[in-house]
Amino acid sequence: MSSTTDTRIQPGSTVLWDKGDAAGHDILGTRTFGFWLYMLTDAMVYAAFFAAFGVLAHNAGLNSKSVLAAVFNAQGAYRETIALFASVLAYGYAMVALKKGSRSGVAVGTVVALVLGLVFLGMVSGDMERLFGQGIVPQSNGFLSIVFTLIIYHALHIIVGAIWMLVMLAQMGRDGFTSNVVYRLINLRIFWHFQAVIWVFIFVFVYLQGKVI
Amino acid sequence: MTHSVDNPLHHPEVEQASFAGYLANFVITVVVMTAALWVVGDKSLSTLGFIGWTTLFAVVAVLVQAYFLLHMNWSKAQVWHTVAMLMFIPLFVVMIGLTAWMFHGLYERTMIAMPPHTMAAPMKRAAPAQAVPPVSQPVPAPKAM
Amino acid sequence: MFVHLQGPWNPVWGRLSLQAIPYHNPILVGTFLFAVVIALAAVGAVLYFRAGPYLWREWLTTVDHKKIGVMYCLLGLVMLFRGFADALMIRTQQAIAVGPHSPGYLGALHGYLTPFHIGQVYTAHGLIMVVFAATPLLVGIMNIIVPLQIGARDMAYPYLNALGFWLTAAAAGLVMLSLFVGNFAHGGWYGFLPYFELPYSPGVGVDYWMWAFQLSAVGTTLGSINLIATIVKMRAPGMTWMRMPIFTWASLSTNLIALTSFPVLMVSLALLGLDRYFGTHFYTAGNGGNLMLYNDLFWVWGHPEVYFLILPAFGMMSEIIPTFSEKTLFGYTTMVVASFAIGGVSWGVWLHHFFTMAAEPSVNSFYSVTTMLVGIPTGVKVFNWIFTMYRGRVRFELPMMWAVLALFLLLVGGMSGMMNAFAANDYMWHNGVFVVAHFHMMVLLIAASIFGAVEYWFPKIFGFKLEQRWGKWFFWFMVLGTAWVFVPMFILGFTGMTRRLDYVPYTQWAPYLRVMLVGMAFYVIALVFFFAHLYVSLRDRVKNRVGADPWGTSRNLEWMTHSPVPAYNFAYIPHVHARDEWAWRKENGVASLANESFEDIHMPRNTGVPVLLGALSFVLCFGLIWRIWWLSAASLALVVLVIIVRSFARNTDEVITAKTVAGVEGAVDDALPSAARG
Ligand code: HEM
Numbered sequence A: 001m002s003s004t005t006d007t008r009i010q011p012g013s014t015v016l017w018d019k020g021d022a023a024g025h026d027i028l029g030t031r032t033f034g035f036w037l038y039m040l041t042d043a044m045v046y047a048a049f050f051a052a053f054g055v056l057a058h059n060a061g062l063n064s065k066s067v068l069a070a071v072f073n074a075q076g077a078y079r080e081t082i083a084l085f086a087s088v089l090a091y092g093y094a095m096v097a098l099k100k101g102s103r104s105g106v107a108v109g110t111v112v113a114l115v116l117g118l119v120f121l122g123m124v125s126g127d128m129e130r131l132f133g134q135g136i137v138p139q140s141n142g143f144l145s146i147v148f149t150l151i152i153y154h155a156l157h158i159i160v161g162a163i164w165m166l167v168m169l170a171q172m173g174r175d176g177f178t179s180n181v182v183y184r185l186i187n188l189r190i191f192w193h194f195q196a197v198i199w200v201f202i203f204v205f206v207y208l209q210g211k212v213i
Numbered sequence B: 001m002t003h004s005v006d007n008p009l010h011h012p013e014v015e016q017a018s019f020a021g022y023l024a025n026f027v028i029t030v031v032v033m034t035a036a037l038w039v040v041g042d043k044s045l046s047t048l049g050f051i052g053w054t055t056l057f058a059v060v061a062v063l064v065q066a067y068f069l070l071h072m073n074w075s076k077a078q079v080w081h082t083v084a085m086l087m088f089i090p091l092f093v094v095m096i097g098l099t100a101w102m103f104h105g106l107y108e109r110t111m112i113a114m115p116p117h118t119m120a121a122p123m124k125r126a127a128p129a130q131a132v133p134p135v136s137q138p139v140p141a142p143k144a145m
Numbered sequence C: 001m002f003v004h005l006q007g008p009w010n011p012v013w014g015r016l017s018l019q020a021i022p023y024h025n026p027i028l029v030g031t032f033l034f035a036v037v038i039a040l041a042a043v044g045a046v047l048y049f050r051a052g053p054y055l056w057r058e059w060l061t062t063v064d065h066k067k068i069g070v071m072y073c074l075l076g077l078v079m080l081f082r083g084f085a086d087a088l089m090i091r092t093q094q095a096i097a098v099g100p101h102s103p104g105y106l107g108a109l110h111g112y113l114t115p116f117h118i119g120q121v122y123t124a125h126g127l128i129m130v131v132f133a134a135t136p137l138l139v140g141i142m143n144i145i146v147p148l149q150i151g152a153r154d155m156a157y158p159y160l161n162a163l164g165f166w167l168t169a170a171a172a173g174l175v176m177l178s179l180f181v182g183n184f185a186h187g188g189w190y191g192f193l194p195y196f197e198l199p200y201s202p203g204v205g206v207d208y209w210m211w212a213f214q215l216s217a218v219g220t221t222l223g224s225i226n227l228i229a230t231i232v233k234m235r236a237p238g239m240t241w242m243r244m245p246i247f248t249w250a251s252l253s254t255n256l257i258a259l260t261s262f263p264v265l266m267v268s269l270a271l272l273g274l275d276r277y278f279g280t281h282f283y284t285a286g287n288g289g290n291l292m293l294y295n296d297l298f299w300v301w302g303h304p305e306v307y308f309l310i311l312p313a314f315g316m317m318s319e320i321i322p323t324f325s326e327k328t329l330f331g332y333t334t335m336v337v338a339s340f341a342i343g344g345v346s347w348g349v350w351l352h353h354f355f356t357m358a359a360e361p362s363v364n365s366f367y368s369v370t371t372m373l374v375g376i377p378t379g380v381k382v383f384n385w386i387f388t389m390y391r392g393r394v395r396f397e398l399p400m401m402w403a404v405l406a407l408f409l410l411l412v413g414g415m416s417g418m419m420n421a422f423a424a425n426d427y428m429w430h431n432g433v434f435v436v437a438h439f440h441m442m443v444l445l446i447a448a449s450i451f452g453a454v455e456y457w458f459p460k461i462f463g464f465k466l467e468q469r470w471g472k473w474f475f476w477f478m479v480l481g482t483a484w485v486f487v488p489m490f491i492l493g494f495t496g497m498t499r500r501l502d503y504v505p506y507t508q509w510a511p512y513l514r515v516m517l518v519g520m521a522f523y524v525i526a527l528v529f530f531f532a533h534l535y536v537s538l539r540d541r542v543k544n545r546v547g548a549d550p551w552g553t554s555r556n557l558e559w560m561t562h563s564p565v566p567a568y569n570f571a572y573i574p575h576v577h578a579r580d581e582w583a584w585r586k587e588n589g590v591a592s593l594a595n596e597s598f599e600d601i602h603m604p605r606n607t608g609v610p611v612l613l614g615a616l617s618f619v620l621c622f623g624l625i626w627r628i629w630w631l632s633a634a635s636l637a638l639v640v641l642v643i644i645v646r647s648f649a650r651n652t653d654e655v656i657t658a659k660t661v662a663g664v665e666g667a668v669d670d671a672l673p674s675a676a677r678g
């Protein structure tokens, strides 16, 4: 029986067992890594949506030009883009405040991010209402099904993020910057900033390029 | 193995936050998205040119975001995040790209070409709450077996 | 907003009514009585032994990766029996219902199962075996072994681990419930569009199928995040990547597949859900839907999924074969590379499940070639195993016998897979039983590896060896059953028999179908031997008690602690110097376990939240299936609430004091002789 190593035993100096608690693992880093993996699975969900978008776009012609023009409202989407990017910037400010250990800074940044997120949501739902009012609904045909699904799925994330922000404000108020609170604030950063990345795809490939579909 | 730092605020993932970086990201992405919007109004571009430019702007925006927002880099704290991302990207491309490829051919071979924008008039439908989805007469539910 | 339903519905009960209970079907009534007897016996036993609090404290609320792993395996085993019962029904039906003059019983024109009923049996069999038997068994074993092999005290996220298990269990519960309340989908385990759309499948069967599938997908995805993070972040000091045990590598590659592909399954099912509940047009035949989109998304997951199943099986073989060849694994590095190559290629072959879609010739050729590429890394693995055995001191103990059986099955399954890979061939036998025989070789290979792995690692977890006599009978009757069922199935495949027949039109196929029935008899006998194996092992557990290293020639970290493994896994974290650390220590004469001056150990505290969330998801899905909106809304709200409330909890950890550790360590005797080597 032979083992695969060239390490030889050094009598007296070879450490066989490590004392000290395994809790010495980098807990915060482990937490954010797992959350990042989750975030990537969510990206894969979007990728699958986009694959479906590519397939169903072949039948976009079922919609008249005016319907498509109403759906792909580039100006409105642009305003939404700015709101979302500003919200992301505000949360970035909160992260910088976290680095400095400033509770009020984190709170202000989070609240501003939350408000801007709600502004974004308000614009999206206004847009949906306008379309639904014209009878342009996900049930119309396959192409509109996937377009609405993409937009609404993204909006659901914003809702979840908003609730999460409220929870974090409460936890920070109660516990201060314990390691639990800190890693959750960082995960929230990953989550929130990721929404901006996804939005770039929706804005460009759905709203803008929808013009030439 | 990295070991925990007693004060979570000194963790590298907290310390990597940078307002200059976030601000730069904001400015660049807003500029790029504005440019993309502006291209929409440019009547002189061909369809291909339009798609090329907007795609390019999207790629720039996403790369900037990946760097400044998602902190994709090779530092000790972020290296595995970056590796995980790099593993996913080809899969996104494979799934979307191969799907597009096979359905493109499929449509050509199996469907009567549908010239865009000539098919149906806008569907007349009331508010969504009453929107009856156009399912054809469903067969009556069978009794439980 | 929701689609208009045909048929009765009311706001309180949704579509649920007494008619949903299949009391007029004698088979289901019998099954129900059987289930009631088992349930009563279980509840009675728990009450009689006053085991309730113990079960709650030690099992239902546990976050210990070993116990969760054991529960995964038990779930997998129960579902394996259920799936086997389905298989028995399929084989007997097809043996009876041959030709126009075949008799009919119990309201069936031919055989004893109506088309509607046997359609459900086929669907349930496939879904259960893939998602609720093989997956939990593999995930369970990975859950137990991987943290031990990397020298960790638990998974990266113990709480999430428990949650993943309870979601899977809730999903399995839904499948079981569909037996007695409502019915199950009857169009095949992988779904069939647009047949699964509401107008054509208006009942609850498809909804049961869809939500059970979806829930298990969530559970498996969470599990994969956990295992990957554990391997990346929790390795013991000194365990560099290339010192990692090969099973851990296999687990990593397989969970990367799960992580990347399961979201696509969720999408494919979710879009069907939108169609069925909201009336969108993703997969409809008209209105701009595309039914091939479903097949596309489903198999984007589906093919990686089959490798998700097989890679851990390969990993098990790679642990067992070196141990029983008394040699180090041949070609460790190529083995690692091959695992990742398989994982990578598996992402680019999915169209081979629908070559007949009528894609362009260039597309079909592309997928033919990529499919065949998988053979290269697989071949590398096979040769590595063979070279490991070559000039080794091979001992045919039970784990090794299973591993060698798996090798043979891999040969047959792989070769037939290559034959499928030719698009031109596949045009002829797609959706025929040749394909069915192909993937059963593969799945039985996985089952064989699982049995081998259980024989191999059982003593580590429970502290005693399984006996060998009945185990060998069990093994040989499994071999017999496999040969008698699947050789005829390959032949039938060549003669053109299609899959999922409720009635077999050609009488010249009857002899083969009868031979297959004999094979099923062998399987049933094997099952009896399996129980004898279990019973005798449990009876003789004191006699078969073993020490830390029961096989004597094991090589990795999991053997460097006591059997059974204490709650904290290692009193001290091992410091790793070599690949095959334990073998290295044995060679260098330092193979004793640490046993002095212990320290406090921090461990996560048990919690009832995961099991509660599992139960709530079960109710949530039940409400969705029967369209009881208030119930779904309420349970969803509760899920959110529970998650938020739990996030405010402060005392989620506890300390095992040095004194307790010393007590546990002092009580074990690692020098017990290993039963096998005398
Ligand atoms: C050498 C590797 C393999 C090759 C070349 C291969 C090839 C194929 C092909 C071409 C098909 C489609 C046949 C058809 O539907 O007409 C197929 C089906 C299938 N294979 Fe494999 N396969 C391989 C390995 C595996 C493994 C490792 C598993 C399982 C663990 C597996 C499980 C399946 C299943 C479940 C199906 C059919 C699914 C269904 O239609 O219900 N295969 N295989």
Ligand SMILES: [Cu+2]
Pocket (backbone or CB within 6 Å): C302, C303, C306, C349, C350, C352, C353
């Ligand atoms: Cu496949």
